[in-house]
Amino acid sequence: EVQLVESGGGLVQPGGSLRLSCSASGFTFSSYAMHWVRQAPGKGLEYVSGISTNGDTTYYADSVKGRFTISRDNSKKTLYLQMSSLRTEDTAVYYCVKEVGITPRLRIDYWGLGTLVTVSS
Amino acid sequence: QSALTQPPSASGSPGQSVTISCTGTSSDVGGYNYVSWYQQHPGKAPKVMIYEVSKRPSGVPDRFSGSKSGNTASLTVSGLQAEDEAYYYCSSYAGSNNWGVFGGGTKLTVL
Numbered sequence: 001e002v003q004l005v006e007s008g009g010g011l012v013q014p015g016g017s018l019r020l021s022c023s024a025s026g027f028t029f030s031s032y033a034m035h036w037v038r039q040a041p042g043k044g045l046e047y048v049s050g051i052s053t054n055g056d057t058t059y060y061a062d063s064v065k066g067r068f069t070i071s072r073d074n075s076k077k078t079l080y081l082q083m084s085s086l087r088t089e090d091t092a093v094y095y096c097v098k099e100v101g102i103t104p105r106l107r108i109d110y111w112g113l114g115t116l117v118t119v120s121s
Numbered sequence: 122q123s124a125l126t127q128p129p130s131a132s133g134s135p136g137q138s139v140t141i142s143c144t145g146t147s148s149d150v151g152g153y154n155y156v157s158w159y160q161q162h163p164g165k166a167p168k169v170m171i172y173e174v175s176k177r178p179s180g181v182p183d184r185f186s187g188s189k190s191g192n193t194a195s196l197t198v199s200g201l202q203a204e205d206e207a208y209y210y211c212s213s214y215a216g217s218n219n220w221g222v223f224g225g226g227t228k229l230t231v232l
Binding site for chain 1: 124155157159166167168169172178210212213214219220221222223225226
């Protein structure tokens with residue numbers, strides 16, 4: 001059974017940093033592209049970032065470019081999102097999502113349960 | 122990275138069919154067959170209902186179907202049931218310089 005378990009969320013002050021982790025199981029992690037998607041309270045879904053199978057290709061939405069860094073450790077079957085210079089508008093539930101295949105095309109087949117990040121003073 | 126356009130709400134009575142649209146551009150919906158649809162109940166994570174325009178993951182009822190014409194994709198829910206009441210979001214790949222864009226979401230109400 002595919003499982004994606006996010007962790008690392010919490011309360012952080014504006015300008016602060018936080019690292020999210022997503023532990024994967026039930027599939028060959030190294031064979032699939034992965035993504036982060038977020039949802040602000042009461043709002044819709046927003047694509048944040050994606051990474052290729054070996055980590056050599058990444059993508060960031062304009063809203064987080066230069067502040068967030070996506071990475072992965074295939075030996076640990078874990079996806080990361082390093083967030084810095086956090087703003088109040090980054091407050092959201094962050095979901096780890098799995099691509100259907102090797103190539104990132106936002107064909108998602110599994111979502112994690114999400115981890116809440118709250119940016120507030 | 123403009124969001125895809127969805128109607129904010131849709132509704133239908135049990136047993137009826139309802140169609141939700143998702144309008145983009147030739148750079149996203151119209152340019153690729155990588156449109157997906159997600160169902161989200163309050164307080165829950167989204168669930169994939171359709172991917173690659175019209176493919177259904179295993180376990181998704183065949184009452185859910187997807188299609189695309191030009192720059193607009195559509196999700197049709199036939200034989201509406203009470204449990205179909207939820208928010209529905211579309212997404213599309215938009216090229217190597219824009220890996221993903223979502224629609225604003227549609228609240229489906231079963232009357």
